[in-house]
C-alpha cells in the first residue's frame with residue numbers, strides 16, 4: 001500500500017485511509033471493517049474507524065463500543081476508544097429510527113465535521129465503513145477522500161460480484177487506489193468432519209479481483225464464531241489472535 | 252389466509268395478493284418469493300409474480316425467464332410464462348445500470364400500469380417481491396395494495412429481525428394482513444455427517460413472529476442447492492418437489 005501522510009485539523013494519519021465498500025448489503029462489509037481495524041491495532045498500529053453506513057450503524061455493536069463521543073468545546077469531539085481503536089459513527093448523530101432518506105443528505109456535512117472537529121491525534125490508519133451499494137451515497141463519500149485506498153468486500157455469488165464490479169469502475173473514474181478484494185462467506189467447513197461446502201459458489205472473489213485488475217487479499221469462511229463475536233461486541237482478532245481467521249485479517 | 256376476489260382490468264385474482272418483504276437485503280427474499288410461487292403453481296394454482304425490487308431485479312434470473320413481455324396494443328401487455336408462472340419485472344422497463352435513485356420514482360407509476368395494462372387472465376395468487384428495507388419505497392407499494400397479505404422474510408440474527416420488526420409495525424398501521432414470518436438460512440446441516448450448525452444464531456424467526464403477533468411459517472436451511480438453482484434459473488420446487496425444502500415451501 002502506497003503510504004501517504006495526511007494532515008488533519010486535530011491530528012495526522014501517517015500511513016493512509018482505507019475505505020471499505022461492497023456492492024450489496026449483508027455480505028459482511030462492517031464485519032470485515034472492524035476485524036481489519038482490530039488486526040491492525042493488534043499489530044501495534046494506531047487506528048481510527050468512521051462508520052458512514054447509513055443503512056445500519058453496526059460498527060459500534062461489532063466493536064463493542066458502549067460510550068458516546070464527548071464534546072470538549074464547540075469544535076473538539078473526543079472519539080470513544082475500544083480495543084485500542086478510536087471510533088466515530090454517524091449513528092451517534094442520527095436517530096436510528098429516522099427514515100433512511102433523511103440520513104443521506106446529512107452524511108456529506110457530517111463527514112467533513114468528522115475530519116475537522118474530531119480530535120483523532122496520531123493515527124497510522126483511518127478505516128471508513130462506506131454505505132453499501134453503488135448509488136450516490138458511497139460515491140459522494142469517495143469523492144471527499146481522493147487519497148484513500150479502496151477495499152471491496154464480496155461474497156462468491158455472481159450477482160454480488162457483478163454489483164461489486166461497479167464499485168471498481170467507480171473507483172477507477174475517481175482515481176482511488178484499489179487495495180484489493182476480500183471474499184467473505186467463501187465456504188463452510190464442518191467442525192465435526194472437516195467437509196467443505198462452497199454454499200455460495202466458488203471463484204467469485206478471484207473473478208472480481210481479475211475484473212478490477214487488483215488482488216484477492218483473502219477468502220474468509222462462513223463461521224458461526226464470527227457472527228457470535230459480532231453480536232457480542234468482541235471481534236475474533238482481539239480474543240483469539242492465533243485463530244486461522246485472525247491470521248487472514250492480519251495479512 | 253382470508254380469501255378475497257380482486258377484479259383487475261384484464262383478469263381476476265381469485266384468492267389474494269401476497270407481498271413478500273424483508274428488513275435488509277441479502278436475506279433471501281427474492282429466493283423465497285420465487286420458490287413460494289413455484290410451490291403454489293406445482294399445487295395446481297394459477298400464479299403471477301410482480302418484481303418491484305429496484306435494488307436488483309433478480310426474480311427473472313431465479314425463475315429462469317428469458318423472454319421479455321410483449322405488447323399487443325397500447326394498453327395490453329402479455330407477461331412471459333415460465334414453469335407455469337406469469338411474471339412481470341420492473342427490470343424489463345428500467346435499465347439495470349441506471350442509478351437506484353432514478354428507479355424509485357418510476358415505481359409508483361409502473362405498479363399502477365402493471366395492474367391496469369397487463370393481461371393477467373385468471374389468477375389464484377399474485378405474489379409481489381417488494382424492495383428490501385423499511386424505507387419509503389416498500390411503504391408506498393404497500394399503500395397501493397391495501398388488501399394484500401404480507402409475508403416477512405428474515406435471517407436469525409438479532410439485527411435482521413429488529414429491522415424486519417419495523418415492517419411489521421408498518422403493516423399494522425396500514426391494516427395489511429400479516430401472513431407470517433419465514434426464517435431463511437436458519438442452520439447449516441453437513442451433507443457428510445449430519446451435524447447442524449446455527450451459523451446466524453437461533454430463534455430469531457420465532458422471536459420476530461411473536462413480536463409481530465403472527466406465526467413462524469417455516470425455517471429454511473442454508474443449502475448450496477438453493478443457491479445453485481437460483482443461479483441457473485430452475486427453482487428447487489420445480490425439479491425436486493419431494494425434497495425436504497420443497498415441502499417447506501409447499502406448506
Ligand SMILES: Nc1ncnc2c1ncn2[C@@H]1O[C@H](COP(=O)(O)OP(=O)(O)O)[C@@H](O)[C@H]1O
Nearest residue numbers: 026027028029030031221222223226227230408
Ligand atoms: N464470515 C462470516 N461468517 C459468519 N457470519 C458472518 C460472516 N461475515 C458476516 N457475518 C454475519 O452476517 C451478517 C451481516 O454482516 P455485516 O457485516 O453486518 O454485513 P454488511 O455490513 O455487508 O451489511 C452479520 O450478522 C454478521 O455477523
Ligand SMILES: Nc1ncnc2c1ncn2[C@@H]1O[C@H](COP(=O)(O)OP(=O)(O)O)[C@@H](O)[C@H]1O
Nearest residue numbers: 157277278279280281282472473474477478481
Ligand atoms: N436458504 C438458502 N441457502 C443458500 N443460499 C441461499 C438461500 N437463500 C438465498 N440464498 C442465496 O443468497 C443470495 C441472496 O438471496 P436473494 O434471494 O437474492 O436475497 P434478497 O432478495 O433478500 O436480496 C442469493 O445468492 C441466493 O441464491
Ligand SMILES: [Zn+2]
Nearest residue numbers: 190193441444
Ligand atoms: Zn460434517
